[in-house]
Amino acid sequence: MKDKLNSIKDSALQDIKNAKDLKQLNEIKVKFLGKKGELTKVLRNMGKLPKEERPIMGKLANEVREAIENEVTKIEEKLKDELQKAKLESEKIDISMPGKNVPLGHRHPLIQVKEELENVFQNMGFDIVEGPEIETVDNNFDALNAPENHPSRDMSDTFYITNKILLRTQTSPVQVRVMKQVKPPIKIVSAGRCFRFDDVDDTHSPMFHQLECLVVDEGITLANLKHTINVFVKELFGEDIKTRFRPHYFPFTEPSAEVDVSCLECKGKGCKACNGTGWSMEILGCGMVHPKVLENCGIDSEVYSGFAFGLGIDRLTMAKYEIDNIRLLFENDMRFIKQF
Ligand code: DAH
Numbered sequence: 001m002k003d004k005l006n007s008i009k010d011s012a013l014q015d016i017k018n019a020k021d022l023k024q025l026n027e028i029k030v031k032f033l034g035k036k037g038e039l040t041k042v043l044r045n046m047g048k049l050p051k052e053e054r055p056i057m058g059k060l061a062n063e064v065r066e067a068i069e070n071e072v073t074k075i076e077e078k079l080k081d082e083l084q085k086a087k088l089e090s091e092k093i094d095i096s097m098p099g100k101n102v103p104l105g106h107r108h109p110l111i112q113v114k115e116e117l118e119n120v121f122q123n124m125g126f127d128i129v130e131g132p133e134i135e136t137v138d139n140n141f142d143a144l145n146a147p148e149n150h151p152s153r154d155m156s157d158t159f160y161i162t163n164k165i166l167l168r169t170q171t172s173p174v175q176v177r178v179m180k181q182v183k184p185p186i187k188i189v190s191a192g193r194c195f196r197f198d199d200v201d202d203t204h205s206p207m208f209h210q211l212e213c214l215v216v217d218e219g220i221t222l223a224n225l226k227h228t229i230n231v232f233v234k235e236l237f238g239e240d241i242k243t244r245f246r247p248h249y250f251p252f253t254e255p256s257a258e259v260d261v262s263c264l265e266c267k268g269k270g271c272k273a274c275n276g277t278g279w280s281m282e283i284l285g286c287g288m289v290h291p292k293v294l295e296n297c298g299i300d301s302e303v304y305s306g307f308a309f310g311l312g313i314d315r316l317t318m319a320k321y322e323i324d325n326i327r328l329l330f331e332n333d334m335r336f337i338k339q340f
Helices: 002-018 022-033 038-048 051-090 109-123 173-181 222-237 291-296 313-321
Strands: 134-136 165-167 186-195 207-217 243-250 253-262 279-289 305-312
Touching (some): 022 051, 109 207, 109 313, 173 291, 222 253, 253 305, 279 291, 305 313
Antiparallel strands (some): 186 207, 207 305
């Protein structure tokens, strides 16, 4: 029996050393130590031994079991270690390898001008607010004193979603939202998309951009309006650019005006580009906020007055970069956009 035990030990240790992976190692362990394993088989025959030999063989059997178990643990650790190393090796990344080139877009000229404008106004102490592109008919027209029969309210001029909700036709409804929420002093600008049922031509698009300005406080006058407009026009186009205020009509301002800037080409002297007039284009509509609009928004028109204007960002961008076709702004051709 002693020889048998020793030979089990030797062949077990040999097998264990040769185990190629953990699965094989486990099979070897079962083969020798399992319920039907070789060592177990020998131990079953212990009863047949003479009494005095039993403790000696028992001790030897335990030593054999221990030796096998120890070797299994040792090899198991070695195999696990190798496995881990192989895994690390296979997952190694070469951090010196050049990255994949992700093509970046380019800031759109409209966004550039919008941000430039916002910057100018922010430096003048204005807050920047945002308004939704989907508006109520009430904010877009009624609260702005736009009469029931005003042509801009027509189904064929405005994208209605329901008869109470539409795609805003101007940024002016932001005025209503702000005045209903905060008490004067108010000094805000708000830029964004507007929508009208316009056919596309060189200067028209059913989607376009405006920037709205609103100032409400005690003692605000037309002088404040003119000064503010002159400051930002000079900031944007240069010191030598002049403005011209032409009387106009808007339902939500009284008095109202449209503003032209002097020709960017000849600086007002008169040239081919401006047909010799010295004036190149209309950039915005403006006026003193109509008392009715203030009252509609819960502001006492006996105490407060205000001015407002709305300017076309698309037009301004086209003038600034000498773009003669508005379609170019919305085709998103990178060859065009990358020029700015
Ligand atoms: N919302 C007007 C338009 O789209 C522009 C405008 C005119 C805005 C006068 C104003 C304003 O705030 O006071 O034609």
